[in-house]
Amino acid sequence: MEKSMERKIRRSYSDKIFDVVNLLVMIVLLFVFVWPLWFVVIASVSDPHEVWRGNVVMFPQGFTLNSYKELVKYTSIWTGYANTIFYTVVGTLVNLIMTVCAAYPLSRKDFVPRRFFLWMFMFTMYFGGGLIPSYLVVSSLGLIDTRWAMIIPGAISVYNILITRTYFMNSIPSELQEAATLDGANSLQYLLKIVLPLSKPIIAVIGLYYAVGHWNDFYTALIYVYDKNLMPLQSFLRDMLMSTKLSLSNLTGMDAETVARKMELAQTLKYSAIIVSTVPVLCIYPFIQKYFVKGVMIVSVKG
Amino acid sequence: MDQIRIKQKNGSLLQRLHSNLFQRLLKDMRKNWILYAMILPVVVWFLIFCYKPMYGVLMAFKDYKVKLGIMGSPWVGLKHFQRFFHAYNFKLLLRNTLWLSVYNLLVGFPIPIVFALMLNYLKNKYLKKTVQMVSYAPYFISTVVICGMISIFMAPDTGIFNTMRAWFGAESVDFLSKPNWFDDIYVWTGIWQGMGWSSIIYISSLAGVDYELHEAAIVDGATKIQRMIHVDLPSIKPTIVMLLILQMGSLMSVGFEKVFLLQNNLNKSAASVISTYTYEVGLINSDYGYSTAVGLFNSVINVLLLVTANQIVKKFADESLF
Known part of the structure; x- marks a missing residue:
């Protein structure tokens, strides 16, 4: 009796330390996750000079919206913005149609070549032709430097087909199909009228996966698109964020003070550009994050 | 007959x-x-x-x-491969590619597991939800923006890391132009971006752990840390093993985008991997055959690694992908 009491006390002591340490670690982590994002926000609305001097740490200093006003004048960013919206909307639509067209037949147990196609699709997850062979295929189709280059080569993700198929197989009772067949519905009617309405959660999840993918896509444009008028937001962002050189032609004939101000403003322009490009994703994020999580869970259940 | x-x-x-x-x-x-x-x-x-x-x-x-097409072009056997194996930067590329992946795996694989375990024992449910939600957010930020943020925070003099160094009287370092900092930057920013997201799968499988096991452990006088090690970890082992195999398979496929974006003339000796090299010789120099050979070398090793990892795990842990 006494021994178990002693053990209990020792345990509660150890657990208390654990709880405190755990709490501290989590609070530190919270800070580590939030601060960089917070810093970009406050730096974008601070006086460029204060940011330059390193005075902006926790709160904005010398509140100003100048960097946003300056950003509005950057027409190339807005061209990119419009292009990205186009690629995201059309691309996601194409993605969803193709994914459902692949996942639904694969989910039907009476579809004879089901296994064969599944292997055919999954094999591409592990092996591919690589950069140049893919480039040559896209180029031979005449897609280079067209809007379709941003949409068609990435029209399907095998991973999303697998998630969707699993959902169709596990979450929609097969009795429904028998009933629909008895009522004289064909596969397409059954899919459109019964399966899809019941699959809204998974359609939302993979739709969001695809949409975020398009929004953040930089690689496709790097490889396939060279026309400035067709480039997505991320390409312009890259030029803006990763280049340290300023266009010096604009700076000639200015005194040192003005040049310094210009450089500081160029720096804060980066912050506002990050905010403007990331806000659409981060704004809808709190509302949809439970769906994203659901998506990961479906895969993990599948194992 | x-x-x-x-x-x-x-x-x-x-x-x-x-x-x-x-x-x-x-x-x-x-x-x-x-x-x-x-x-x-x-x-x-x-x-x-x-x-x-x-x-x-x-x-x-x-x-x-280009004129002759793939079928019409003359065979050259393993010429491109030999050229790659004898290239002055072959060892460097191979070492960088492998090292970035191994480093990433060694640190990046266990951290989400530990994070999920600790989060699972957090008493304050509200804090738990907040930490979880906030930790997923960086995953949705584009690689371009992440690299832009890295270059801002790592900037000499003005970046936060150098500001912090200044507090302790250390001199400013231009992190992004130093090859010896590249691997740390690459791996730890990757962890910042991905650990929350990678932990979801563990959090969900931890939620499925039979609570009776925990009760039995509590009766036996186990502390929380002991319960983590002897109850939680064995319960989520299948998930861990599955993800480990998957990660092993992509050991040679270091993400192209991030290395490419963080690459500059000064850190290039550490910041060039096989995928950036295929891009360089393929699309920039239009050396198609050679670039394809380099890419093929990479993906063959990838497949071999995946199969080997799967085989090893099958033997020792009775789990497998296929």
Whole structure:
């Protein structure tokens, strides 16, 4: 009796330390996750000079919206913005149609070549032709430097087909199909009228996966698109964020003070550009994050 | 005589099987033609955008000329591979590619597990939800923006890391132009971006751990840390093993985008990997055959690693992907 009491006390002591340490670690982590994002926000609305001097740490200093006003004048960013919206909307639509067209037949147990196609699709997850062979295929189709280059080569993700198929197989009772067949519905009617309405959660999840993918896509444009008028937001962002050189032609004939101000403003322009490009994703994020999580869970259940 | 008869019998059996399958397919096509019509564009897409490039891999063994096409170009055997193996930067590329992946795996694999375990024992439910939600957010930020943020925070003099160094009287370092900092930057920013997201799968499988096991452990006087090690970890072992195999398979596929974006003339000795090299020699120098050979070398090693990891795990842990 006494021994178990002693053990209990020792345990509660150890657990208390654990709880405190755990709490501290989590609070530190919270800070580590939030601060960089917070810093970009406050730096974008601070006086460029204060940011330059390193005075902006926790709160904005010398509140100003100048960097946003300056950003509005950057027409190339807005061209990119419009292009990205186009690629995201059309691309996601194409993605969803193709994914459902692949996942639904694969989910039907009476579809004879089901296994064969599944292997055919999954094999591409592990092996591919690589950069140049893919480039040559896209180029031979005449897609280079067209809007379709941003949409068609990435029209399907095998991973999303697998998630969707699993959902169709596990979450929609097969009795429904028998009933629909008895009522004289064909596969397409059954899919459109019964399966899809019941699959809204998974359609939302993979739709969001695809949409975020398009929004953040930089690689496709790097490889396939060279026309400035067709480039997505991320390409312009890259030029803006990763280049340290300023266009010096604009700076000639200015005194040192003005040049310094210009450089500081160029720096804060980066912050506002990050905010403007990331806000659409981060704004809808709190509302949809439970769906994203659901998506990961479906895969993990599948194992 | 008997043997021949058996052979004939077998042959006809095989033929029967074949025609059976064929007939079954035909019958199914008539019955399920809608399904075939649906999957047709998808199959065509896979043939064009995945299998045609695989055929294009033959370029790795040819002296590819655009005019002659893949079939018409002359064979050169392993010339491109030999050139790569003897290239002055072969060792460097291989070492960087492997090191970035191994480093990433060693640190990046256990951290989400530990994070999920600790989060699971957090008493304050509200804080738990907040930490979880906030930790997923960086995953949705584009690589371009992440790299932009890295270059801002790592900037000499003005970046936060150098501001912090200044507090302790250390001098400013231009992190991004120093090759010896590149691997740390690459791996730890990757962890910042991905650890929350990678932990979801563990958090969800921890939620499925039988609570009776915990109760039994509590009765036996186990502390929380002991419960973590002896109850939680064994329960989520299958998930861990599965993800480990997957990660092993992509050991050689260091993400192109991030290395490419963080690369500059000064840190290039650490910041060039096989995928950035294929891009450079392929698309910039238009050395198609050679670039394809380098890419093929990379993906073959990847497949070998995946199969080996799967085999090893199958033997020791009774889990496997396929």
